Amino acid sequence: MALRDPGVRDKLVRAANEAEFARGVGAEMRRPDYEWIFLMEDPTGPHRSVADLARERGVDPVAAMIDLAVERDLRCFFVQPLFNENMDHVLEMMRHPRSVVTFSDSGAHVSQIMDSSLQTHVLSHWVRRRQALTLEEACAC
Numbered sequence: 001m002a003l004r005d006p007g008v009r010d011k012l013v014r015a016a017n018e019a020e021f022a023r024g025v026g027a028e029m030r031r032p033d034y035e036w037i038f039l040m041e042d043p044t045g046p047h048r049s050v051a052d053l054a055r056e057r058g059v060d061p062v063a064a065m066i067d068l069a070v071e072r073d074l075r076c077f078f079v080q081p082l083f084n085e086n087m088d089h090v091l092e093m094m095r096h097p098r099s100v101v102t103f104s105d106s107g108a109h110v111s112q113i114m115d116s117s118l119q120t121h122v123l124s125h126w127v128r129r130r131q132a133l134t135l136e137e138a139c140a141c
Contacts, residue, residue, distance in 0.1 A: 016062040034061035040077040
């Protein structure tokens with residue numbers, strides 16, 4: 001695998017760090033914020049940021065992503081939330097009497113965003129893990 005070659009790895013790190021990015025408005029590509037890119041180690045999290053993992057390893061965040069991917073034989077996912085990063089704010093919105101947590105577009109914009117896991121996330125994260133909602137409250141969302 002070419003990613004194991006230190007020369008290829010270094011070239012990719014340089015290219016990523018020297019890239020020019022347009023100002024992001026929607027879900028299009030933007031300059032990576034490694035504090036908000038996470039290694040998905042399990043479906044419900046919490047997930048550690050690439051920035052934290054890079055600091056632990058003493059490497060550039062791009063190198064950390066390459067290393068993590070190689071260590072897992074490319075069987076890993078990185079997630080980058082675009083909206084509602086603060087889970088306490090999300091819970092406050094979900095509990096608001098005028099809020100309805102509903103289905104997503106489930107893939108209509110698959111090249112930009114994938115949010116079809118919304119319902120299972122409500123159950124696994126908010127009901128089971130955080131116990132912030134009862135099962136009945138989650139189903140009424």
